[in-house]
Amino acid sequence: xxxxxxxxxxxxxxxxxxxxxxxxxxxxxxxxxxxxxxxxxxxxxxxxxxxxxxxxxxxxxxxxxxxxxxxxxxxxxxxxxxxxxxxxxxxxxxxxxxxxxxxxxxxxxxxxxxxxxxxxxxxxxxxx
Numbered sequence: 001x002x003x004x005x006x007x008x009x010x011x012x013x014x015x016x017x018x019x020x021x022x023x024x025x026x027x028x029x030x031x032x033x034x035x036x037x038x039x040x041x042x043x044x045x046x047x048x049x050x051x052x053x054x055x056x057x058x059x060x061x062x063x064x065x066x067x068x069x070x071x072x073x074x075x076x077x078x079x080x081x082x083x084x085x086x087x088x089x090x091x092x093x094x095x096x097x098x099x100x101x102x103x104x105x106x107x108x109x110x111x112x113x114x115x116x117x118x119x120x121x122x123x124x125x126x127x128x
Contacts, residue, residue, distance in 0.1 A: 023101025
């Protein structure tokens, strides 16, 4: 159940990025089709961040150190851009037009997810 909630929150963050950043678009004939596009794009975003991002972080480890972590912004933008590219290839209805749209979109999604994470109640761990 927590995966579904997390997916819904990711979709909400992606929608916020489409509303605020020119160059990030959501397509669909109806509200239902746009919602489905957001959900599938959120799933693509989750898969990209789960499998591709760790490899990129491992390969670019020296750049993280040299830039005092600022390279992470570039990696997040690239993961967002990759999500848009995969979504376009699968004709999901979500697109990201260029690096700078991906950069600002990744920042908006990161901030939105951070805020939503703060507002989401935590389940108490057993024994704590």
